[in-house]
Amino acid sequence: MKRRLFLKAAASSSVLPISLNGMSLRTFGKESFFSVLGKRANVSDRVLVIIQMNGGNDGLNMVIPIDQYSNLSRARTNILIDQKKVLALNGTNKTGLHPKMTGLQNMFNNGLVNTLQAVGYPQPNFSHFRATDIWNSASDSDKVVTTGWMGRYLDKRFVNYPKDYPNTTMPDPVAIQIGSMVPLSFMGPNVSMGMAISDPASFYNLLDGNTGGSLNTPSEIELAYIRELTQQTNQYAAVVKTAAGKGKNLSNKYVNGNGLCDQLKIVAKLISGGLKTPVYMVNIGGFDTHSNQTDSADTSIGTHATLMQKLSEGIAAFQDDLKLLGASDRVVGMTFSEFGRRVQSNASGGTDHGAAAPLFVFGEAVQPGIIGNNPTIPNTTTVNDNVPMQNDFRQIYASILQDWFEVPSNDVKALLNNQDFNTLPIFKSNAASIEDFADMVTQIQISQIYPNPTSDFIHLKFGSDGGGMLSISVFDPLGNRVIYVEPKVYGIGEFTEVLDLRGLRKGNYFVQLSSPKHQVTEHFMVY
Numbered sequence: 001m002k003r004r005l006f007l008k009a010a011a012s013s014s015v016l017p018i019s020l021n022g023m024s025l026r027t028f029g030k031e032s033f034f035s036v037l038g039k040r041a042n043v044s045d046r047v048l049v050i051i052q053m054n055g056g057n058d059g060l061n062m063v064i065p066i067d068q069y070s071n072l073s074r075a076r077t078n079i080l081i082d083q084k085k086v087l088a089l090n091g092t093n094k095t096g097l098h099p100k101m102t103g104l105q106n107m108f109n110n111g112l113v114n115t116l117q118a119v120g121y122p123q124p125n126f127s128h129f130r131a132t133d134i135w136n137s138a139s140d141s142d143k144v145v146t147t148g149w150m151g152r153y154l155d156k157r158f159v160n161y162p163k164d165y166p167n168t169t170m171p172d173p174v175a176i177q178i179g180s181m182v183p184l185s186f187m188g189p190n191v192s193m194g195m196a197i198s199d200p201a202s203f204y205n206l207l208d209g210n211t212g213g214s215l216n217t218p219s220e221i222e223l224a225y226i227r228e229l230t231q232q233t234n235q236y237a238a239v240v241k242t243a244a245g246k247g248k249n250l251s252n253k254y255v256n257g258n259g260l261c262d263q264l265k266i267v268a269k270l271i272s273g274g275l276k277t278p279v280y281m282v283n284i285g286g287f288d289t290h291s292n293q294t295d296s297a298d299t300s301i302g303t304h305a306t307l308m309q310k311l312s313e314g315i316a317a318f319q320d321d322l323k324l325l326g327a328s329d330r331v332v333g334m335t336f337s338e339f340g341r342r343v344q345s346n347a348s349g350g351t352d353h354g355a356a357a358p359l360f361v362f363g364e365a366v367q368p369g370i371i372g373n374n375p376t377i378p379n380t381t382t383v384n385d386n387v388p389m390q391n392d393f394r395q396i397y398a399s400i401l402q403d404w405f406e407v408p409s410n411d412v413k414a415l416l417n418n419q420d421f422n423t424l425p426i427f428k429s430n431a432a433s434i435e436d437f438a439d440m441v442t443q444i445q446i447s448q449i450y451p452n453p454t455s456d457f458i459h460l461k462f463g464s465d466g467g468g469m470l471s472i473s474v475f476d477p478l479g480n481r482v483i484y485v486e487p488k489v490y491g492i493g494e495f496t497e498v499l500d501l502r503g504l505r506k507g508n509y510f511v512q513l514s515s516p517k518h519q520v521t522e523h524f525m526v527y
Contacts, residue, residue, distance in 0.1 A: 049280045049333040055287030057337035059357030065374035067094040075344045075381040079294045099300045100309035103316025113362045117372030120356030120389035122481040131338035136185035148185035155188040175279040178263045247273025251321035260284045260314030268321040291348035332363035343385040355386035355479030369434040378508045386479040388510040394421040403427040446522045453525035463494045475510045
């Protein structure tokens with residue numbers, strides 16, 4: 001085995017041997033990034049909390065497109081939530097939340113939530129494992145990347161790991177996952193940032209910190225590395241326990257029996273206890289709702305409703321705790337799931353693996369509101385129909401890196417596999433407001449698609465009020481981009497492009513007109 005691969009494999013097999021409130025913790029390490037960060041206390045104190053919703057969340061049942069309700073009711077006759085029960089959101093009568101999400105409704109209405117519509121990527125993958133890897137690595141769906149987006153960031157911010165760590169500048173783990181799985185998202189370019197040693201004593205009696213002498217074997221360097229890593233694990237264990245002892249929880253909104261509440265309660269306690277860790281990750285599972293997604297007698301309750309309630313309760317309690325602890329201005333959170341679900345429900349009262357879905361970014365630092373439009377639901381749907389992507393998930397990553405952690409834009413590109421992804425107005429520090437961003441819809445418009453339905457060609461008539469670079473994409477029912485017209489510069493005025501659709505199967509399709517800052521999408525049919 002090559003030395004580099006050995007080190008990566010060895011590091012990924014270590015777990016921090018401690019627990020808090022019955023929850024196991026895993027830690028990740030490194031130190032000192034782009035020099036600007038070390039000089040900005042407000043940036044170095046900032047925290048990101050990632051909430052993974054394992055299984056593929058039904059976004060249409062979470063952020064409900066009220067203005068598409070009539071067509072949605074045709075597609076989801078057996079799981080549709082009564083429109084009267086949908087929770088209203090300030091500033092819009094087109095979009096609402098699942099009835100069990102009162103905590104997030106209150107946060108949204110109090111300006112603490114940014115909702116991003118139809119987040120995905122071109123050519124979506126419907127495998128849980130592969131789709132999760134794509135989100136964690138920030139890769140294209142047809143490329144395998146063995147490092148994680150956050151791991152690459154931590155590798156640049158905290159250099160020369162594992163040597164000389166922990167130290168006085170960074171005595172704490174730089175990322176903590178509460179749970180049993182080390183995510184790919186924390187994998188650095190050289191070694192795994194994760195520690196998964198369940199019993200340090202099994203590795204050459206290292207519990208007492210003894211690194212031992214030369215073993216006089218070809219693997220001496222590798223074994224010495226493991227010893228050093230294990231010593232750090234023990235030191236980090238002591239640091240985390242100390243922070244947990246100092247920390248506190250002040251909110252009374254945490255709900256017993258809610259596993260997400262339990263995890264976020266620990267995160268709040270560690271932040272309160274003075275831990276300098278900038279990244280935490282927690283998980284809530286159960287979203288693979290192929291059957292019995294709702295109660296047959298009352299669609300506002302059931303399996304998915306319980307998940308929505310736990311998600312909402314956990315986030316609301318955590319945000320309340322942060323406010324009471326005086327830390328709410330330096331902590332933001334985001335949710336994600338590896339994919340959404342199909343537009344049409346199945347005969348088992350559930351939904352199958354789908355493409356794009358909404359996610360939340362929350363905290364005092366976010367610009368409140370909704371980015372993107374409600375998904376267009378066709379009048380007639382099939383089992384293959386999906387929500388087409390409006391926002392690439394890597395735009396959210398770019399926004400977090402650039403606007404929250406203040407990474408220079410050129411470095412953001414490098415961290416996202418050398419691809420350019422424009423930021424979105426998620427954070428108040430972004431120059432553009434959500435209103436400005438929404439106004440860009442009026443700068444590009446799709447005015448007509450004809451003939452529609454069609455069998456071979458469509459004429460796409462569109463306008464640009466400001467001119468500039470525009471591209472055109474066509475997405476099939478599965479969410480795959482099947483046609484892509486390379487970006488080119490258009491002037492001010494109206495234009496027509498003819499798209500050759502020969503070879504496409506019958507069904508619903510979506511054409512998307514994109515500028516560097518926004519997209520507009522319209523539906524058409526091929527017969």
